[in-house]
Amino acid sequence: MAFFKKLKDRLFKSSSKIEEGLDAIVEDGGVAEEVAAAEPEPQPEPAPTPEPDPVPAPEPEPQPEPEPEPEPEPEPVPEPEPEPVPVPDPQPAPQPDPQPDPAPQEVPVRDPEPAPPAPPQEVPQAPAPTPEPAPVELPDSTPPEMPQAMDVATATETLEPTGKPGFLGRLLGRGDKKTVIRRELDDDMLEQLEELLITADMGVDTALRVTANMAEGRFGKKLSTQEIKELLAAEVTRIMEPVARPMPLYPSKPQVVLVVGVNGSGKTTTIGKLASQFRAAGKSVVIAAGDTFRAAAVEQLQVWGERAGVPVLTAPEGSDPASLAWDAMEQAQKDGADLLMIDTAGRLQNRADLMEELAKIVRVIRKKDPDAPHNTLLVLDATTGQNALSQVKTFQELADVSGLVMTKLDGTAKGGVLVALADKFGLPIHAIGVGEQIDDLAPFDPEEFAAALTGLDR
């Protein structure tokens, strides 16, 4: 939780971009309305569920309201059954660790701050038979802002039918007015919203889809900045929910994690952070410095290995990375390591060479384990904006990418590219990097991300 406060602070540049943009859009043609300070802003209609779009979101039905049905609710948590792989997990990590059967378990990416008891909705997503989608916050425009103050205000209202605040009203601040600017949603405003989202790196297609869903059933209605933020955050959350998935871990040893991405995207740093978190979760890890062409990259990885307390296998400069991968596999098997993380080169300048290099690494490790690599992580730098989309396409051709890690979210004024990635590719986002320190890698939480991106106070 506290971590996401940090995320939000770090994404502040991003929030403020959309936030300021939204303010400007609403003020442009909006009309100031006075509302009683003690009252919540009048809400725009109950939101109709936005039309289903191609994004496969777990959507609750339009009105699954008073369901007194005995819901078999907390059941699907993949409870450790018989446990053939008794991996100790001294970590208060959010995942039940020892994962028995082929059911993948999850990466122990954890909040760097000592995590308070996990929030109720953070049930680890496992490929279990999800009977009911977690209560996804659909674009229901009702903000969560009517606690008991609302009751008091309502009660006061019944005592004072006119606008004049009486004694009780004054006592409760009922007489104070605040001004809210609202603007009628029309074509112009929609276009401005689209442009704003595009400048936040969401990409044209995604921006159009998001705004269309936000506008669904609200055309001609007046909306305030706060209401738009809520709609936008709900829509972003809906798109991101399906891709927010921890890296799956399988019982075989070692789990091979191939890490790919262009130079400078943050591969080395991410390997270091992941290795440290796996270690903290009680796993033994081996790292292979597979970018044998860059001595600096190898040295950097050694530094991270030291920090994480994890051995780093290296090979002479310019030697065949596949042969290092073979040695590393052998070593990891001999040591009974839980994980082998293989760094790779990121030279996209010569795609054919890189493709052959990656293919060879995969061929070689498959001789030792036909299922390896178990995960192929593509590390993307959020500051590259829309370029990240073409990197995903390219690396999908070069390697069988199974999931993404998005780094440097702290360093971008935008961040919308994650939404575009989720919308276009649907690849799992396993973790996000929000700094250069060893603890600055966090699980991806769609709601927190959406709030940070839109500047919504939660």
Ligand SMILES: Nc1nc2c(ncn2[C@@H]2O[C@H](COP(=O)(O)OP(=O)(O)OP(=O)(O)O)[C@@H](O)[C@H]2O)c(=O)[nH]1
């Ligand atoms: N602010 C910030 N910086 C990061 C993050 N992740 C990585 N970096 C920085 O980005 C730079 C590149 O990171 P590396 O891990 O060396 O990237 P790489 O992909 O291994 O690059 P090569 O070694 O050139 O292949 C370093 O200065 C890191 O400290 C992050 O989440 N936030």
